[in-house]
Amino acid sequence: MSQKDQLSRNDAIEIIAAELTGPTRIQEFTTRVLEIWPSNAKDPHAGVRQAMKGYDHQGKTLLYLDNTTITSMQLAMAGVQWRVSLSAGQLAKGILYIIPAFAGLKPRWFDNANLQLVDASDLIIPTEIVEETRRVNTIFGESTQKLSALNLSWWYKKHQVEPTDHLLITIVDWSANKYRLEIERHTAYQAIQDEVATSNALLMDQLFGALEGAKDERVFTHIVITAAYAHLKEKQTVPADHWLQLIEQDGRMVWNGYEIGYADSLTSLGTLFSSESPQSAAPPKLTAAQQEQVYQFKAYLKHKKSLWRRIEIQGEQILKDFDDIMRHAFLFDAMDHLSGFWQRIRRGDTNKFREVDLATIYPYGDEGEGGDTQIAALDLQPGDQLKYVYDFGDWIECYIELEEIIEAAEAADYPRVVAQNKPRYRYCPVCKTEGKKTIATYVCYWCSNEQQKDVLMCEEHISPEHEDHYLEEMLY
Ligand SMILES: [Zn+2]
Ligand SMILES: [Zn+2]
Known part of the structure; x- marks a missing residue:
């Protein structure tokens, strides 16, 4: 019987991953896998590379340092350290909720019961899992949610932990689900505020960069969080605050429980750290100057850029007004069909854009959904782009780019069309x-x-x- 009869490709990847001693080129890794798992496939390296990227390995056994280099999760995660805020509630109950404390930083295939804790002297901290049932209101009505927590009442008492103290958690052994737990006193934390701020900024930039570079508009927590902390480990002087707390403060991203996405397009799991409800989208109050100023846009048909109109609209005017002038300028029927606006946002410095829904406009009567949004409230800068679609059946698509923000002209009537392409007439x-x-x-x-x-x-x-x-x- 050959080795291959007993060994699966996933086994072979796991074996080679466990043998790694540091960053390794992917080419070298696949070669070593194919030595113990020979393949007759046309391109055996490609098959191994594909499997390495999958759910069984990425964020579990392997971590991608860049496009050509990997390391093992075991090496990358050892020594990763993060800070957890305690709360009076948890202290009073003598517990630590596993989520958020370990969110994204715990091997996902492990049972909570296997979690091992040691103290700064490497002595085992005795603990047990306690389950708590909480009633929550969801859109489907009231339901119950099970929360797992670690019982640490003895340890908290022994160290006289205060609600303002923090816990520092360090990964000791990734594949054994083993962590070191230490207390960071409030005064010690205050003394390193600047360094913490630096680490926090590095972590958030790493995470947002990963999101901007992702093919989809969301990234899996178990892959990006571990990778971000592994990178941070090499650069930080002190540990960063907890990533969940930081993305709430940062505002660009949200977490839905297993993925991180853009705050304006993904629904958050809800706030885990503050008791306040997430900011309700109360429209910003515009200043007199913002209401007055004029936004000059160039609108053109996506599939025929030579057909364009320069449109001016005032800050206080709304998307419904913009829709009216678009229909007028491009001869779309004012009495028929839905239309819509989106904002096109460039992803990082790539040529890829993502779209954020702004409004759906009905041809009759009221402003539809979002149609009452004021132009100045969109906070657009010259170069920013909108997408406009007339008729969701025929889907006639226009791009609208903000050229400049100017002062209102005396006695002008806005919105208005101030210029258009030179017509290329056709004749009867x-x-x-x-x-x-x-x-x-x-x-x-x-x-x-x-x-x-x-x-x-x-x-x-x-x-x-x-x-x-x-x-x-x-x-x-
Ligand atoms: Zn005809
Ligand atoms: Zn004629």
Whole structure:
């Protein structure tokens, strides 16, 4: 029996990962895996590389330092240290909730019951798991939630821990689920405020950078949190505060329980650290100057950039007003079809954008959803882009770029179209046969489709045959 009969590829990856002594090139790693797990595949290295990236390994046995280098989680996580805020509630109960304390920093396949704690002298801290049931209100009604905590009442008492003290948790042995627990007194913490701030900023930049660089607009906690702390370990002089506390303060990101995403597009699991509810989106109060100032945009059809309009709108005006002028400027029917606005946000310094929903506008009556948002409240800077879609069926897409913010002109009526592309007119073929040159004002979609060429006409030459057809005004 060959080795391969007994060994799976995942086993082989685990064995080689356990043998690593430091950062290793991926090419070297796959070669070593294939030595103990030979493969006849066309590109055996590619198969191993694929498996290494999967759920069984990334964030469990392997950590990617960059695109060409890996190390083992066991090496990378050893010595990773973070700070946990205590609360009067936990102290009074003599417990430490496992989440948030260990969120993202505990091997995900381990049972909480296996968690081992030692103190600064490497002596075992006796503990046990206590389960707490909490009633929570969700959108589906009231439900119960089970929370696991470590019973530390004896240890807290022994060290006379105060609610303002912090705990420092250090990973001693990743694959054994073993941690060191130490107390950091409030005064000691205060003495290193500047260093902590530096570590915090490094951690948040590392995390946000990972999100900006990700293919999707979210990243798995078990991969990015471990990687971020492993990187921080090499750079920090003191441990950072807890990442969950930091992303709440940072505001750019949220956590949904297993992924981190952009704060404006992912629903947060809720706040775990403060008792305040997450900020309700009360619109900012605009100053008189902000209301007055004029936003000059260039709007163009996504698929025909040569068709553009320069539009000016005032800060106090709303997206519903913007929709009106867009429909007017691009000859979209003002009485029919939904439309919508999104903000396009560049991801890092890439050429990729993500989109944040701003408004859905109904053609009749009120402002729809988000249509009452004031232009100045969007806080746009020159170069920022919006996306506008007219008709969610035909999906006519426009990009709208803010060119500049200027002062309002005397006695001007906003919003207004101040410039447009030089029109490239097309002419009525019937008039042409009569020796006249008349700009075509309509195109018949039915006939154009039937005859596989644009069927154009002027106002005067809308012949009876088009009566029941679908005519559209020409946009120049
Ligand atoms: Zn004509
Ligand atoms: Zn027709």
